[in-house]
Amino acid sequence: MKAIYILIPLSLVLxxxxxxxxxxxxxxxxxxxxxxxxxxxxxxxxxxxxxxxxQKREQIS
Amino acid sequence: MPSAPETTCYxxxxxxxxxxxxxxxxxxxxxxxxxAGCRAVASMIRAAGLxxxxxxxxxxxxxxxxxxxxxxFAAWDRAAVLDYHAVAADPVEKGRRSLVLVLENVHCxxxxxLVRRYLERFxxxxxxxxxxxxxxxxxxxxxxxxxxxxxxxGLEALGYPPHLDAPGSGAERDRNxxxxxxxxLIVAALxxxxxxxxxxxxxxxxxxxxxxxxxxxxxxxxxxxxLVAVPVALYxxxxxxxxxxxxxxxxxxxxxxxVAAAILLALFSSVALTLFGDGEVYFxxxxxxxxxxxxxxxxxxxxRQQSGAAQSALARALPARARRLTASGSEDVGLVELSAGxxxxxxxxxxxxxxxxxxxxxxxxxxxxxxxxxxxxxxxxGDPVLAGSLVTGGGLTVRVTATGRATVLSxxxxxxxxxxxxxxRLARLADRVAxxxxxxILVASAIAALAWWQIDPAxxxxxxxxxLVVACPCALALGTPTALAAATRGLAADGVLTANxxxxxxxxxxxxxxxxxxxxxxxxxxxxxxxxxxxxxxRDRAIAICAALERVSTHPIARAFEAGHESEHSDTAAxxxxxxxxxxxxxxxxxxxxxxxxxxxxxLGRPDWVSDRAGIDIDVPENGTRVxxxxxxxxxxxxxxxxxxxxxxxLIEQLxxxxxxxxxxxxxxxxxxxxxxxxMGIAEYHAGCSPDGKLALIRRLQRAGGxxxxxxxxxxxxxxxAGADVSIALAEGAAIARTQADLVVTGRDLHPAARAFELxxxxxxxxxxxxxxxxxxxxxxxxxxxxxLIPPWAAAIGMSLSSLGVVLNARRLGRARGRTPGAARxxxxxxxxxxxxA
Numbered sequence: 001m002k003a004i005y006i007l008i009p010l011s012l013v014l015x016x017x018x019x020x021x022x023x024x025x026x027x028x029x030x031x032x033x034x035x036x037x038x039x040x041x042x043x044x045x046x047x048x049x050x051x052x053x054x055q056k057r058e059q060i061s
Numbered sequence: 062m063p064s065a066p067e068t069t070c071y072x073x074x075x076x077x078x079x080x081x082x083x084x085x086x087x088x089x090x091x092x093x094x095x096x097a098g099c100r101a102v103a104s105m106i107r108a109a110g111l112x113x114x115x116x117x118x119x120x121x122x123x124x125x126x127x128x129x130x131x132x133x134f135a136a137w138d139r140a141a142v143l144d145y146h147a148v149a150a151d152p153v154e155k156g157r158r159s160l161v162l163v164l165e166n167v168h169c170x171x172x173x174x175l176v177r178r179y180l181e182r183f184x185x186x187x188x189x190x191x192x193x194x195x196x197x198x199x200x201x202x203x204x205x206x207x208x209x210x211x212x213x214x215g216l217e218a219l220g221y222p223p224h225l226d227a228p229g230s231g232a233e234r235d236r237n238x239x240x241x242x243x244x245x246l247i248v249a250a251l252x253x254x255x256x257x258x259x260x261x262x263x264x265x266x267x268x269x270x271x272x273x274x275x276x277x278x279x280x281x282x283x284x285x286x287x288l289v290a291v292p293v294a295l296y297x298x299x300x301x302x303x304x305x306x307x308x309x310x311x312x313x314x315x316x317x318x319x320v321a322a323a324i325l326l327a328l329f330s331s332v333a334l335t336l337f338g339d340g341e342v343y344f345x346x347x348x349x350x351x352x353x354x355x356x357x358x359x360x361x362x363x364x365r366q367q368s369g370a371a372q373s374a375l376a377r378a379l380p381a382r383a384r385r386l387t388a389s390g391s392e393d394v395g396l397v398e399l400s401a402g403x404x405x406x407x408x409x410x411x412x413x414x415x416x417x418x419x420x421x422x423x424x425x426x427x428x429x430x431x432x433x434x435x436x437x438x439x440x441x442x443g444d445p446v447l448a449g450s451l452v453t454g455g456g457l458t459v460r461v462t463a464t465g466r467a468t469v470l471s472x473x474x475x476x477x478x479x480x481x482x483x484x485x486r487l488a489r490l491a492d493r494v495a496x497x498x499x500x501x502i503l504v505a506s507a508i509a510a511l512a513w514w515q516i517d518p519a520x521x522x523x524x525x526x527x528x529l530v531v532a533c534p535c536a537l538a539l540g541t542p543t544a545l546a547a548a549t550r551g552l553a554a555d556g557v558l559t560a561n562x563x564x565x566x567x568x569x570x571x572x573x574x575x576x577x578x579x580x581x582x583x584x585x586x587x588x589x590x591x592x593x594x595x596x597x598x599x600r601d602r603a604i605a606i607c608a609a610l611e612r613v614s615t616h617p618i619a620r621a622f623e624a625g626h627e628s629e630h631s632d633t634a635a636x637x638x639x640x641x642x643x644x645x646x647x648x649x650x651x652x653x654x655x656x657x658x659x660x661x662x663x664x665l666g667r668p669d670w671v672s673d674r675a676g677i678d679i680d681v682p683e684n685g686t687r688v689x690x691x692x693x694x695x696x697x698x699x700x701x702x703x704x705x706x707x708x709x710x711x712l713i714e715q716l717x718x719x720x721x722x723x724x725x726x727x728x729x730x731x732x733x734x735x736x737x738x739x740x741m742g743i744a745e746y747h748a749g750c751s752p753d754g755k756l757a758l759i760r761r762l763q764r765a766g767g768x769x770x771x772x773x774x775x776x777x778x779x780x781x782x783a784g785a786d787v788s789i790a791l792a793e794g795a796a797i798a799r800t801q802a803d804l805v806v807t808g809r810d811l812h813p814a815a816r817a818f819e820l821x822x823x824x825x826x827x828x829x830x831x832x833x834x835x836x837x838x839x840x841x842x843x844x845x846x847x848x849x850l851i852p853p854w855a856a857a858i859g860m861s862l863s864s865l866g867v868v869l870n871a872r873r874l875g876r877a878r879g880r881t882p883g884a885a886r887x888x889x890x891x892x893x894x895x896x897x898x899a
Contacts, residue, residue, distance in 0.1 A: 004278070008259075008285055015255055015289070022247045026240050033190050036174040039117045 070095035072103045074121035087112050102220040111178050118171035122220055134213035135393050136382035137225070142395030143204060146225050157187060159201040161233075162213070164221040167196035172221070179219055183207040197226065213381075224381070225395075242359050245297045249352040252293030253345075259286045260345035283335045283342055290344035294328050298351050300358060314499045316538045323529035324351060327853065330522050343526060346857040350530060353861030357539055360868045379449060379470075383414035386458065396464070403461045407452050415448045416468045417459040424455025491541040491832065495534040498839065502532045509847045523853055527846040531856035532839050535864040540831030543868050547875035548824040556813035557806050564787045564803030566828075568821030571721050571787065572767040575759060576713075578727035578737055580774030581791055582811075583703035590702035595679075596695030603697035607690055609643050610654050610665045653688070663692030671696075705737075706791075708811035713741050715815050724762075726755045755781040772814065773802075789814060820874065827874055831867045838863045 025031065070077050071085075071092035083094040085103050094100040102122070106114055136142060147160035164176070173191040176198065180189040185206030190199045202212065216223045259282050301317045301324065308315030324347055331342040382393045386404040399405065399415050407413050409424070425437040428450040437453045440446055446459055449470040465471065506528045513521045549559040559565065576582060592600055643656040653666010655674070664671045668681040668689045675691035681698055690697045713723050725746035727734045734748035747758060755771075759781065762769045771785035774792070782788035782802050790802035791814075806814045842859060845851050851859070 005281070008281075011255065012285070012289065015251055018251055019248060022251075023244060026243050026247075029188075029190065031240075031243055032236070033173070033192075036170055036177060036191075039170060039174040 069093070070099050071115070072099040072122055087115065101218065105218055106175065106179075109179055109182065111175055114171050114175045117174055119169045122166065122172075133217075133381050134210040134223075136395045137209045137213055138204065139395055139398065141398045142225070143209065145395070145397040147204075147209075156205050157185075157201060157203050159188075159199065160209075161226040162198045162200060162216070162223040163226050164191065164196045164198050164216065164223050166221050167191065167193055169193060175219070176216070176221060179215065180212065183212060183215070186212075198223070224379075238362065242300075242355070242362055245300065246352070246355050246359055248293055249297035249348065249355050252289055252297065253348045253352045255289050256286050256293075256345045256348045259289075280335075283344075286342065286344040287332060287335050290348050291328065291332065294324060294347050294351060297348075297355060298324050301351075301354065314496055314503075316495055316499065316534060319499055319502055319529050320354065320533055320535070323526060323533065326522070326529070327526050330526075341523065343523075343853045346526075346530070346854045349854070350857040350861065353857075353865060354535060356861075357535060357543075357864045357868050360543065360872070380412040380414050384408075399461050399464045401461055401463065405459050405461060406456070407446075407459055408456045409452055411452055413446050413448055413450050413452065413457075413459060415459075415461045415465075416463040416470075417446055417461040419444045419446060420458045420460045422455060422457040424457050425453050426457075427451040427453050491538060495538045498532075498534045498537065502528065502534075502843070505532075505843060505847060513849070520849060524847065524849050526853045527849075527851045527856040528843060530853060530860050531846045531851055532843040533860050534835065534839060535860060536835035536838060536867040537832065539864055540835050540867045540871070541828050543871035544824060544828045544831060544874060547871045547873070548820060551875045552804075552813075552817055552820060555816045557804055557817045559804055561803040565821045565824045567768065567787050568770070568818060569825050570768045571770050573722045573724060573762050573769045574716055575724045575726050575755065575762075575769060575771045575781075575785070576743075577755075577771075577773040577781075578725060578729055578734060579703065581706075581772055582709045582725075582737060582741065583705050588702060588704040589699055591700040593698045593700075594695075595697065598690075598695040598697050600697075603690055603699075606658055606663055606692075607665055607688075607697075607699065609658065610646070610656050610663060610690075658692075661693040663690060665690045668698075706810045708815060710741055712811045712815040712818075713743060716818060717742070719818070722767075724758070726750045726758055728752075752780050756784045759784050789817070824874060827870055831870055834870075835863065835867060 071087065072094060077083075077093045077095045083097065083100050084091045085094055085100055085107065086092070087103065087107055092103070094103060099122075106112060143158060143160075147158035167173070167176075170193055173193050176191045177189045180186050180200070183202075183206075185203030186201070187203075188199065188201035191197070192199075198216075200212070202209070213223050263279065263282055298321070301321045304315060304317040305321035308318055327343040327347045327350075331344055331347070334342055379396060383396055383399055384391050384406040385394045385399065386406060391406055396414050404420060405414060405417070407424075413426070419440050419442050421442055423439070423441055426440045426446055427437040428447060437451075440457065445462075446457065447470065448464075448468040463469075506525050509528060510521050510525050513524050545562040545565065548565055549562060552559055589604065592603060594600055594603055643658055645662075646656040647654065652670040653664060655662060655664045655666075657663075664674045666688060668679055668687060671689040671691045672679045675696070677691060677694065677696060679689055679691065679696055679698065681687050681689065688699050688701065690699065716723050722745070723743050725734060725738045725741070725743045727737075727746075727748060728750055729748060731748040734746050738744075738746035747754070750758065759769050759771060763786070768786045770787040770789060771782050772789045772791070773782055774790065782790060787804070788802040789804045789806060791806045791811075804817055806817070838859075842851065842856075846856060
């Protein structure tokens with residue numbers, strides 16, 4: 001039973017990480033738009049990669 | 062011509078006028094379009110490579126109401142406008158701004174997708190997030206790379222006219238509240254899982270060992286549970302502690318007082334037992350209790366936030382810019398730049414940007430939005446004008462006296478918001494019952510504590526805890542507001558805004574529904590009522606020419622000449638129009654359209670404009686709405702009338718089947734009213750009614766014991782609506798902000814009204830189910846807990862399940878059903894514009 005003295009504190013650390021990750025997600029608007037991301041995967045736009053690249057270049061320039 | 066004639070517009074779903082040759086290739090097929098406006102929007106979507114919008118959407122798009130005018134938004138690039146409406150973007154980066162725009166015509170997730178994808182193409186756009194429920198777009202952009210005016214003009218061309226949102230209008234507050242609750246909920250959920258797993262170890266260990274687990278391990282588990290449960294309970298329980306303190310500070314017992322008491326009692330007794338003694342601890346029960354309560358609160362909050370569909374009415378009612386006079390001429394400025402003493406120019410067809418006084422010029426001003434006066438009134442120098450009113454004839458120079466929050470319009474919107482925040486009567490009743498119940502619980506718990514002190518002091522705390530938790534009147538307090546909020550949301554999705562939820566309670570008791578004719582059974586759309594030809598122009602030919610000409614226009618009056626409106630004349634138009642080709646089409650906003658047909662130039666539009674252009678004298682009677690067609694020395698005067706709204710017959714049939722008496726009361730002539738009544742299947746009608754007459758009618762029905770609903774256009778009928786038990790107004794766009802009715806039906810047809818009558822009895826039924834269930838549960842559980850039969854963990858589960866059951870039951874009302882295409886448009890289209898000019 002010695003294992004629980006290590007494993008349970010470890011689970012607390014994991015709990016802390018999980019809460020931090022969720023807070024990060026909330027702060028970064030991950031829960032703000034639950035409607036449109038579902039449509040994005042249906043959009044088989046072949047130029048998707050290209051579009052993003054151009055956008056990136058534009059943002060840098 | 063498309064091979065298979067399709068009858069509805071691919072973009073907006075409205076019928077396509079027969080013979081119209083507007084189509085567009087999307088996804089390799091030619092799609093029919095009903096008008097130039099839809100075609101423009103669709104071709105823009107196609108050009109942007111976003112044609113998949115048509116596959117994604119679940120709601121039809123709105124038909125563009127007016128021609129896009131890119132210059133309209135030029136003033137939005139001014140530094141003062143940006144400084145007022147936009148803040149520096151969140152991760153501060155040089156020059157970036159973030160602001161909120163309110164978009165019209167947002168219907169479904171595909172709209173959000175389309176808008177986001179479209180905006181991503183502009184340089185410097187960081188984030189574009191559209192909230193489908195209220196049409197708010199959060200935009201993070203770089204004004205130096207893409208000016209706001211470009212973005213705004215693009216959005217308007219895409220079919221989503223944008224408006225600037227006033228800062229602090231609640232969007233930010235709603236979002237922060239949602240995020241805060243989400244954090245509480247996440248912490249409580251994760252904490253609950255952890256603490257439950259430790260508790261389960263204890264139970265399983267006890268079962269497996271046949272006795273209890275060894276004291277050292279048991280103590281370790283309790284310590285770990287405490288380590289998790291205490292911070293979790295203190296953090297995630299904040300909403301309850303705050304609310305309980307606020308209630309106590311105001312000197313009465315709120316629902317959260319026993320909740321907070323139970324949480325803190327359980328928490329600290331468990332801490333004391335863990336640290337100093339031995340005995341049962343309740344960490345798992347505490348955290349579970351908090352989690353399920355939060356879940357209920359979260360559901361209520363979401364329902365409440367989503368029901369505010371009439372928000373930002375103020376932003377919609379005001380124009381995008383003002384033309385300010387300067388020493389050297391005039392300049393376009395944002396509304397925030399105006400201050401008292403400025404002089405602004407308001408041209409024909411424009412909306413007055415601020416309260417002021419006419420300095421020079423003459424014109425007629427339509428104040429239907431503010432004062433309810435439906436007839437435009439002449440304004441001369443020295444007269445006051447109000448922000449939000451529409452100049453329909455002439456032009457004015459106005460000296461500004463009040464702007465922004467100080468205007469009369471702003472005051473009206475505030476008042477309305479106040480009325481919407483008022484707690485409904487049913488919810489207040491449930492609160493009072495719950496308040497009484499709380500006193501009962503606290504007294505009963507104290508008595509039980511004393512009794513158990515005599516019998517077995519060790520069981521005082523578990524019993525008191527169980528009683529506090531199990532009898533928490535959460536279900537009682539949640540039952541009504543969740544049902545009303547869900548119904549409000551469901552109705553809003555169907556196009557009915559609930560200003561006063563009490564009305565939903567009264568609807569099932571209705572015995573009479575009084576309908577108005579003009580503006581209610583008939584809508585803002587026009588149709589041809591009569592035509593008078595001069596100079597040898599054939600009637601059918603004249604209508605065919607009009608139909609061909611109007612196809613280049615997006616003006617609402619153009620629709621009078623299309624098929625689909627049941628008018629004897631438009632059938633002719635549809636048949637004859639196919640062979641007519643219009644060359645060199647032109648359209649002048651606020652005046653009319655012109656084009657060359659068979660070598661002759663024709664003008665169609667406002668009588669004075671046409672006679673001026675065509676160079677002929679036309680005698681036009683003053684009453685009614687008329688347009689004139691002229692060309693080649695011949696002319697035709699066409700009288701237009703309001704077309705009936707769709708869904709009227711169905712609504713009346715539905716009401717009659719439900720045993721409700723339908724009465725038609727109109728200010729119109731006897732013959733016209735009788736004909737409408739016959740057509741709609743209404744037995745009782747009253748013609749020539751003044752508003753006082755209608756009110757007297759309602760009073761008479763009420764005296765005879767009837768419960769009366771009045772369905773009117775909300776502006777002319779305001780006093781009548783106020784006298785009815787339930788008032789329902791039909792309004793579109795900015796007019797929504799003004800109506801004082803209990804329920805506001807948006808859009809162009811009457812289907813949403815039918816939906817409201819259908820949903821209301823279900824609301825009452827669900828509220829009754831919820832209250833009945835909550836009372837029965839609490840009454841049964843309290844004695845059981847008092848005699849010690851319910852352990853605290855079972856109490857927490859029971860309470861949570863009863864609350865959750867109530868919330869889920871209520872959510873059944875929120876599901877929008879049977880929404881008809883085009884039923885719920887909340888776009889800005891001031892009614893007078895439709896009839897003012899062609």
